[in-house]
Amino acid sequence: MSTPAMPQAGTALLELRQVSKLYPNGTLANDDVSLSIRAGEIHAIVGENGAGKSTVMKMLYGLEQPSCGSLWLDGQARVLADPAQAIAAGIGLVPQHLHLLPSFTVTDNIVLGAEPRRGWRIDRKTALRRVQSLVQQFGLEVEPLARVRDLPVGVQQRVGILKALYRGARVLLLDEPTAVLSVQEAESLFRVLRSMVAQGLTVVLISHKLKEIRDVADRFTVLRKGRVSGSGRVSDFSEAELGSMIVSKAPPPIPARTRQRATQPLVEIRDLQAHHADGRLAMQSLSLDIAAGEILGIAGVEGNGQDVLARVLLGLQPASGGQGRLQGRRFTGLSVREVRACGVGYIPEDRMRDGVAAEMSIADNLIAVSYHQAPLARRGWLDSAAIGRTAATLMQHCGVAAPSSATLMGALSGGNMQKLVLGREVAAGPRLLIASQPTRGVDIGAARALHGQLLALCEGGAAILLISADLDELLVLSDRVAVMAEGALVAHFDAAGLSADVLGPYLTGAQRQQNATALLDNAVTFSGVPA
Amino acid sequence: MKQATALPLQQRLQRQQALAQRLRLPVALAAGLGCGFLIMCAVSSEPLRAFLTLLTGALPRLHWGAGEGWQLTRLVRFGAVIEDAITLTLLGLAVAIPFRARQFSLGADGQLFLGALAATVVSLYLPGPWFVVLSLSMLAACASGFLWGALPGLLKTRFQANEIVTTLMLNIVAVQAYRWLVSGWLRDPAGGFIVTPFLPASLQLPVLLVHTNVTVMLLALPLLVWTSWLLLMRTTLGYEIRVVGQSAAFALQAGLPVQRTVWLSMGAGGVLAALAGMHISHGLLKRLPVDLPAGLGYEGLLVALLARCEPRAVPWAALMYAYLRTGALAMERSTDVSREVVLVIQALVILFLVAERMQPALAGGWLRWRARRVAGGRHDA
Numbered sequence: 001m002s003t004p005a006m007p008q009a010g011t012a013l014l015e016l017r018q019v020s021k022l023y024p025n026g027t028l029a030n031d032d033v034s035l036s037i038r039a040g041e042i043h044a045i046v047g048e049n050g051a052g053k054s055t056v057m058k059m060l061y062g063l064e065q066p067s068c069g070s071l072w073l074d075g076q077a078r079v080l081a082d083p084a085q086a087i088a089a090g091i092g093l094v095p096q097h098l099h100l101l102p103s104f105t106v107t108d109n110i111v112l113g114a115e116p117r118r119g120w121r122i123d124r125k126t127a128l129r130r131v132q133s134l135v136q137q138f139g140l141e142v143e144p145l146a147r148v149r150d151l152p153v154g155v156q157q158r159v160g161i162l163k164a165l166y167r168g169a170r171v172l173l174l175d176e177p178t179a180v181l182s183v184q185e186a187e188s189l190f191r192v193l194r195s196m197v198a199q200g201l202t203v204v205l206i207s208h209k210l211k212e213i214r215d216v217a218d219r220f221t222v223l224r225k226g227r228v229s230g231s232g233r234v235s236d237f238s239e240a241e242l243g244s245m246i247v248s249k250a251p252p253p254i255p256a257r258t259r260q261r262a263t264q265p266l267v268e269i270r271d272l273q274a275h276h277a278d279g280r281l282a283m284q285s286l287s288l289d290i291a292a293g294e295i296l297g298i299a300g301v302e303g304n305g306q307d308v309l310a311r312v313l314l315g316l317q318p319a320s321g322g323q324g325r326l327q328g329r330r331f332t333g334l335s336v337r338e339v340r341a342c343g344v345g346y347i348p349e350d351r352m353r354d355g356v357a358a359e360m361s362i363a364d365n366l367i368a369v370s371y372h373q374a375p376l377a378r379r380g381w382l383d384s385a386a387i388g389r390t391a392a393t394l395m396q397h398c399g400v401a402a403p404s405s406a407t408l409m410g411a412l413s414g415g416n417m418q419k420l421v422l423g424r425e426v427a428a429g430p431r432l433l434i435a436s437q438p439t440r441g442v443d444i445g446a447a448r449a450l451h452g453q454l455l456a457l458c459e460g461g462a463a464i465l466l467i468s469a470d471l472d473e474l475l476v477l478s479d480r481v482a483v484m485a486e487g488a489l490v491a492h493f494d495a496a497g498l499s500a501d502v503l504g505p506y507l508t509g510a511q512r513q514q515n516a517t518a519l520l521d522n523a524v525t526f527s528g529v530p531a
Numbered sequence: 532m533k534q535a536t537a538l539p540l541q542q543r544l545q546r547q548q549a550l551a552q553r554l555r556l557p558v559a560l561a562a563g564l565g566c567g568f569l570i571m572c573a574v575s576s577e578p579l580r581a582f583l584t585l586l587t588g589a590l591p592r593l594h595w596g597a598g599e600g601w602q603l604t605r606l607v608r609f610g611a612v613i614e615d616a617i618t619l620t621l622l623g624l625a626v627a628i629p630f631r632a633r634q635f636s637l638g639a640d641g642q643l644f645l646g647a648l649a650a651t652v653v654s655l656y657l658p659g660p661w662f663v664v665l666s667l668s669m670l671a672a673c674a675s676g677f678l679w680g681a682l683p684g685l686l687k688t689r690f691q692a693n694e695i696v697t698t699l700m701l702n703i704v705a706v707q708a709y710r711w712l713v714s715g716w717l718r719d720p721a722g723g724f725i726v727t728p729f730l731p732a733s734l735q736l737p738v739l740l741v742h743t744n745v746t747v748m749l750l751a752l753p754l755l756v757w758t759s760w761l762l763l764m765r766t767t768l769g770y771e772i773r774v775v776g777q778s779a780a781f782a783l784q785a786g787l788p789v790q791r792t793v794w795l796s797m798g799a800g801g802v803l804a805a806l807a808g809m810h811i812s813h814g815l816l817k818r819l820p821v822d823l824p825a826g827l828g829y830e831g832l833l834v835a836l837l838a839r840c841e842p843r844a845v846p847w848a849a850l851m852y853a854y855l856r857t858g859a860l861a862m863e864r865s866t867d868v869s870r871e872v873v874l875v876i877q878a879l880v881i882l883f884l885v886a887e888r889m890q891p892a893l894a895g896g897w898l899r900w901r902a903r904r905v906a907g908g909r910h911d912a
Binding site for chain 2: 369402408411
């Protein structure tokens with residue numbers, strides 16, 4: 001163990017300068033991130049899940065390499081090719097999941113991989129002495145000879161910290177250290193961190209808890225969607241100001257609907273039911289109507305039969321009773337291709353599994369529902385030029401930027417992928433679109449674009465069945481909302497004035513309307529009176 | 532604003548991945564040969580000579596003879612490379628096409644036996660002008676290969692019978708049927724050993740290279756490779772094969788005829804394997820012995836793996852494979868290293884090739900080295 005040299009307080013010790021990180025799967029985790037960690041401070045890296053905090057941490061520890069930009073340590077550009085180099089440079093990581101060996105003692109765990117030796121044997125006495133001196137120096141209360149499996153999580157974490165200190169860390173990276181701790185344990189951890197900083201160490205703390213940051217950190221850097229959205233001294237900002245840096249601003253409301261809904265149903269589904277392969281009932285007899293230019297929302301906690309409804313309607317799963325008609329023509333009981341030929345489009349719930357082939361090009365993905373027809377193909381031969389044109393037009397129409405239509409689909413962000421999935425379905429000119437969780441996991445800008453596309457399709461006279469777990473989305477977009485619980489339709493409301501509070505008891509199955517069906521004229525208004 | 536940095540980065544990533552893809556085979560080959568040389572050093576008293584023999588033993592030699600002028604010798608050996616490469620190319624394509632639909636069809640052996648058998652039967656027993664009989668022979672081979680290939684596909688789509696098991700079992704059926712027919716009905720009583728009569732000379736494929744069995748099949752080969760590529764990349768069936776192979780769930784929801792794609796891809800592979808059979812019966816042997824070299828289908832599998840199931844890369848992988856094998860024979864004859872070493876090298880090349888993480892690691896090492904140089908330069912400035 002080397003005693004950490006006392007650095008001059010206030011100078012930049014560890015810096016990222018204009019660092020971007022693009023993972024091979026195409027995820028841009030960090031975009032032009034610059035941050036500066038000063039010697040002798042507790043620096044918090046803050047942000048929501050998926051904001052890119054962990055990637056920053058991995059780059060600081062040599063687990064990942066920046067795609068561009070540079071890392072500076074002690075005023076020198078450095079490349080940390082692997083954790084061993086990071087450790088040699090005095091950077092230690094305390095991961096969220098500690099990777100300790102439960103049956104080993106605290107001391108054994110701490111010296112593991114860098115054991116003091118006497119000849120070819122481990123020098124346990126020296127190991128113990130060193131660990132004890134570390135424990136005293138930083139006031140980390142741990143019994144060096146206890147077995148790790150007997151220790152509470154909070155103490156195990158101290159073992160993790162000691163392990164990093166034993167390797168000579170002068171910069172300590174802690175990844176969400178309080179996620180597994182009780183309030184008392186967290187407070188004691190913070191005391192330890194303060195004493196370490198007082199002795200000249202530097203601490204980098206990843207967190208998404210505002211209170212913690214205000215309690216313990218000196219300075220902070222906020223990440224939002226991979227970019228730095230703020231940084232400074234913690235004491236200069238209020239909690240509310242910090243909060244607004246972390247969370248993106250709420251999107252402006254969607255413009256009021258101008259579309260006209262028809263009075264006759266375009267889609268009629270009567271007594272449709274389905275069973276699982278093992279004979280259990282998957283969806284109870286269900287009836288609903290959708291008019292042209294109308295959006296019928298299906299609310300429900302996931303796994304209550306909404307996915308079954310979508311799959312049965314598309315022909316991916318057989319119905320065991322009932323039927324569906326589109327413009328008077330029966331479309332259930334056919335193959336997927338026949339159903340699609342009837343004018344049904346589908347946005348699958350699981351985008352990566354069902355919605356796209358991530359390892360194929362954008363063009364190959366965009367032609368998936370129309371590749372067998374003119375103009376894309378003639379007599380079994382694909383027309384590459386037509387495919388290229390179609391793909392380019394669709395990409396432009398959906399506002400998706402990519403190097404070319406030969407780029408792999410998987411290289412796009414989730415939002416761009418979903419825009420193309422919807423664009424592909426819209427291009428086929430559906431009369432009925434089944435949209436299952438259309439904006440799941442996409443950022444707000446993309447969600448707005450997707451909503452715009454859906455509304456445009458609807459105004460063009462298509463019927464949309466919108467299945468979503470996002471009640472806000474349902475309430476804003478839908479004309480009527482039906483609720484599914486336990487495989488059955490349990491309620492049906494007119495969306496005008498409807499609120500999430502009203503839907504709540506139906507979602508959990510605590511309440512249901514008798515023999516609910518979602519026909520055009522039997523929607524219950526939010527006040528509880530049939531329209 | 533976000534896209535401003537994302538786009539160039541994505542383009543760079545794409546270039547890197549394309550580069551790694553191109554470097555894959557050369558790097559794996561070099562690494563495999565390098566390891567092979569180390570093994571030779573361990574087992575041989577003259578490793579360098581053995582290694583050079585392995586690398587050049589298959590080549591024809593330009594020879595100056597007094598009075599005769601320049602002459603090419605060892606053409607037979609080089610002919611063997613080409614003959615082998617043709618068989619392996621066809622078998623590689625036969626495996627690669629079902630693989631692209633992610634169907635692990637191991638039935639190339641059986642399809643090859645049946646293809647050779649069907650073509651030989653038609654050629655021996657159908658009267659008529661040679662071009663009609665030869666065309667019909669080829670048709671018979673293709674049809675039998677297609678049926679024997681599509682059958683396990685149908686069994687899979689109909690009864691969920693695992694194609695690995697069914698193709699292996701059908702191989703046994705095909706091989707035994709072949710042996711039964713050759714040793715009974717088709718046997719040439721004057722043959723001396725169990726073998727069919729020779730094919731009529733007019734039905735043997737015309738030879739291109741003297742003293743070898745390199746036939747017009749060599750000319751047909753680019754056409755077949757190109758056709759396979761066209762099938763995969765330019766037809767709706769090929770699109771279906773690729774999509775089903777990449778993501779069956781995606782194919783299903785998009786309305787692709789997944790089941791039809793499965794058995795058609797396996798049938799298409801069967802056609803190519805049967806053509807390999809005809810290359811053996813009508814090009815190489817001119818008659819059918821009771822035993823054909825076993826396990827050819829698995830070599831096709833290795834070739835397909837080497838080519839990463841890309842039709843245009845299959846002939847090069849096959850050529851490399853055949854070249855090394857012939858070189859190995861030469862090495863065994865003239866040095867103290869046995870040809871088994873080459874099996875090790877071939878296995879190593881394939882291991883290096885399928886080690887998915889190795890290429891990015893190499894690329895990463897190179898990038899780190901470059902980053903260090905850039906950072907160093909900046910520091911100096």
